[in-house]
Amino acid sequence: MPANRNNKARTTKETHRRMKFVHSLLLCCSLFFSSLAYSQEAGNSSYAYFGFEPDIITNYISTGKKLGYVRITAEVMVENQSALSSIEHHAPLIRDAIIEILGHQREEDIKSLKGREEIRMLCQEAVNDLLVQETGKKLVSKLLFTKYLYQ
Secondary structure, three states: HHHHHHHHHHHHHHHHHHHHHHHHHHHHHHHHHHHHHHHHHHHHHOOOEEEEOEEEEEEEEOOOOOOOOEEEEEEEEEEEEHHHHHHHHOOOHHHHHHHHHHHOHHHHHHOOHHHHHHHHHHHHHHHHHHHHHHHOOOEEEEEEEEEEEEE
16 A cells, blocks of 8 residues: 555656646746747837927817816827928927817817817828828828816
């Protein structure tokens, strides 16, 4: 009977050692493949961002006697560095277009989530139309409102 226990203990130790090895091997493989996937994503990603400084602040069309204003931080995502330099060059023109759009919005649109998204899309389209006129190219992949406050 003691020989049977020794064999069983030896088998259990070997199984435990093999399980540790397999677990370590799986962990190494998953780390390798996740780092490979990350490096491929990083290699394909050449997007750049441009943030308008200072924040854009303007009035909107409000109801009643109270004057309403909106304050946003806007950033644009472009596909490469050359597009980024064009955005920087035309920043005052882009900023003016965004202010113009915001200034013509109704209070209900400014204060609703649906309205905010519609305004963001309207600004993105207007900025791209403006850039097509100026550069001949649609440069903005996405326009983002990273801060959006109203009163």
